[in-house]
Ligand SMILES: O=C(O)C1=C[C@@H](OP(=O)(O)O)[C@@H](O)[C@H](O)C1
């Protein structure tokens with residue numbers, strides 16, 4: 001299936017954003033480890049959280065986490081440290097996303113984990129048992145999810161846990177998010193230096209907890225606000241003092257002319273028309289916003305150089321290659337360097353007359369390219385259902401904001 005999108009001439013909407021999947025999935029693991037009955041409110045209803053809920057409530061010998069990186073990594077640590085034998089599987093892409101750094105660290109703690117297919121990649125066969133804590137050294141420059149996964153089991157390990165991270169730590173705000181949630185649930189965990197974290201062997205306490213809305217999802221609404229000639233958008237469920245690193249998106253969008261006003265319910269976006277001439281930004285802390293800003297800057301005709309993108313190659317798809325290929329369809333020639341930098345100096349070619357944007361089973365390709373309909377009225381988004389990984393209501397929310405969405409069957413979808 002494909003969606004042909006027609007954007008409204010001006011956007012006025014109040015949108016209840018989905019809950020953060022990163023917070024939901026951490027709260028679920030910690031809640032399971034705290035063995036209490038307190039309620040988690042506003043859990044996400046996205047695919048990545050649904051698979052986590054199912055794994056923790058139904059268990060079962062084979063656990064399929066589909067495309068959820070957080071579920072794969074967090075459950076690997078959780079299942080290793082709790083009794084029971086499980087095989088954890090995922091999509092074809094998940095079988096190409098590395099997990100060796102986490103598996104090796106868990107094995108050092110005494111975990112019993114086997115690769116059932118390819119060394120270093122899921123699926124995994126895990127025999128869970130209580131683990132004893134230790135001091136572990138691991139790479140911090142591949143995925144922060146390995147570190148978050150280990151940290152969350154830290155309080156239940158006999159001697160707690162000391163982690164020493166090597167290399168440039170990527171996605172550091174996600175590690176801080178983990179530490180913050182652990183503290184909210186009564187754990188004692190903290191950075192002891194720039195590259196070391198210590199967790200005390202002190203059990204979690206179960207507390208009622210409300211999940212904040214998703215700041216990564218908010219970024220697509222900022223994008224619509226900045227690309228459209230007039231916009232009045234309110235996003236509800238975001239907190240003024242957010243735990244989420246992607247709330248920094250508000251500061252970056254301020255440089256493109258969007259002001260953020262905090263309200264009782266969330267935030268309101270206003271255009272002020274002042275925009276930088278070029279944007280240079282390091283994305284090492286905010287990798288999930290890279291697609292949003294690549295599409296936005298190009299369409300605003302703002303040349304850019306984005307660094308710190310080294311984790312993009314191992315996400316839902318190789319996002320560096322996907323961005324280059326799909327932006328070319330819209331007439332923008334992007335360049336990459338060292339697998340970690342994307343830049344655009346203003347180079348243009350003739351855009352395709354009716355571009356069909358491939359989404360590569362990556363929700364963020366669909367969500368970041370949809371706002372481009374404001375400038376490209378013939379744009380189509382292929383396999384739009386991919387958004388359910390983090391934001392199942394995305395297309396309904398676009399309709400609410402005045403977009404008209406026409407579904408077209410494609411050969412593959414009409415055969416299904
Ligand atoms: O811990 C998390 O919730 C996440 C960490 C980041 O991954 P990496 O640490 O692999 O960069 C981010 O891209 C992902 O969407 C969610």
Ligand SMILES: C=C(OP(=O)(O)O)C(=O)O
Pocket residue numbers: 067068069070071288315316364390
């Ligand atoms: C990278 C992402 O997710 P994950 O790694 O959890 O699959 C994402 O949501 O952009």
